[in-house]
Amino acid sequence: MKELVRKMLAALAGAAAIVAVPQALAQADTGSLVGWSVLGDVVAAAGAITLTNAYAMPGDPDAPFNLSGTSAADIAAVEAGVGLAAFALDLSDTEVGTEGSLVSQSFAAQAGDTVSFSWQFSTLDTDFEDHAFAVLNGELITLATRSAPAAAERPFSIVLTQSGTVTLAFGVVDTTDFIGVSSLSVSELVLTPVPEPGAALLLLSGLGLLGVARRRLSARWSSDGPATGPEPFRRRPSRGPVGARQLRPLMLYSWAEVLMTLQRGLRMAVTIVVSRGAVGRPLRLSTNGLHARLPRL
Numbered sequence: 001m002k003e004l005v006r007k008m009l010a011a012l013a014g015a016a017a018i019v020a021v022p023q024a025l026a027q028a029d030t031g032s033l034v035g036w037s038v039l040g041d042v043v044a045a046a047g048a049i050t051l052t053n054a055y056a057m058p059g060d061p062d063a064p065f066n067l068s069g070t071s072a073a074d075i076a077a078v079e080a081g082v083g084l085a086a087f088a089l090d091l092s093d094t095e096v097g098t099e100g101s102l103v104s105q106s107f108a109a110q111a112g113d114t115v116s117f118s119w120q121f122s123t124l125d126t127d128f129e130d131h132a133f134a135v136l137n138g139e140l141i142t143l144a145t146r147s148a149p150a151a152a153e154r155p156f157s158i159v160l161t162q163s164g165t166v167t168l169a170f171g172v173v174d175t176t177d178f179i180g181v182s183s184l185s186v187s188e189l190v191l192t193p194v195p196e197p198g199a200a201l202l203l204l205s206g207l208g209l210l211g212v213a214r215r216r217l218s219a220r221w222s223s224d225g226p227a228t229g230p231e232p233f234r235r236r237p238s239r240g241p242v243g244a245r246q247l248r249p250l251m252l253y254s255w256a257e258v259l260m261t262l263q264r265g266l267r268m269a270v271t272i273v274v275s276r277g278a279v280g281r282p283l284r285l286s287t288n289g290l291h292a293r294l295p296r297l
Contacts, residue, residue: 036103041066041101051100051172053182056068072099072101078102082135083135091175097174099178102171104167105167109164110163116156116157120154121143121144121172123149125177128180130175131173
C-alpha cells in the first residue's frame with residue numbers, strides 16, 4: 001500500500017510540475033527592459049513597464065510628464081517598429097495618430113500556449129482619442145481609448161494558434177494633436193505552455209492511482225465491519241490484543257456523533273458506593289453502567 005501511495009504521489013508531482021506551473025517568457029518579462037526593443041518614452045519599475053506619449057523638450061507642456069528623458073517618436077516610426085502598415089494606428093479620418101511610444105519582443109511558443117498580462121491606461125487629453133494598443137504577430141488589438149479608458153487595471157489573455165516565433169508589442173499613441181499626455185502600464189506578462197501529451201498522460205496515471213488507493217482503503221474499512229456504539233474510538237469486534245489498527249478513526253464519525261458523545265460524558269455522574277459493615281467487599285466505581293473493580297482491601 002505504501003508503495004502504491006509513493007507511486008501515486010510521484011506521478012501527480014511530475015504532472016503538476018509540467019502542466020500546472022506557468023512559465024515566464026523566455027525572452028523578457030515586465031520586470032525590466034532587458035530583452036525588449038524600446039522606442040520613445042518607456043520605463044520599467046515595480047514590475048511594470050510604462051509608456052507615455054510625452055515629448056521631452058524643455059518648455060513643452062508635456063515635458064513634466066515624460067518619464068525617461070526620451071521623447072515620444074513620430075507615428076510613422078511607431079507603425080514601422082511593430083510591422084504595421086502606414087496609417088494603421090489612425091482611428092478614423094479625423095482621429096489620426098501623430099506620435100507615440102512602443103516596446104516589443106519576440107519569443108518561441110507552441111500552438112495552444114496562452115499569453116496573458118495586465119494593463120492600465122490613463123489620459124489627460126480631453127479632446128481627442130489617444131489610445132493604447134497591443135500587437136501580436138502583426139494583429140492590432142486596441143486596448144483602450146480616451147472615451148473608454150478602463151482606469152482600473154484589467155487582465156488580458158489570448159491563446160496562440162500557431163507554433164514558432166511570436167512577436168508581441170505594446171504602445172500608446174497621441175491622436176490628432178501633440179498635447180495631452182496618455183500612458184499605458186503593462187505588468188504580469190506570462191506565457192503558460194499547453195500541456196504536452198506525455199504530461200497529460202502522466203497526470204491521468206496519477207489520478208488513476210489515486211482512485212485505486214481510495215478503493216483499497218474503502219474495502220479495508222468495510223471488511224473490518226461496523227463499529228459498535230457512537231463513541232469516536234469504539235473498539236471493533238476483538239480479534240486479539242487491542243491495538244491502534246483496531247480503533248475506528250474519528251474522521252469516520254459525523255460531528256453530530258462526536259458532540260453527542262461529549263454531552264453524554266459530561267452528564268455521567270461518578271458515584272462511589274461503599275457498603276458499610278462489609279469489610280473485605282470490593283469497592284465499585286459506577287459510571288452509569290461502566291464498572292471497574294478495585295483491589296480488595
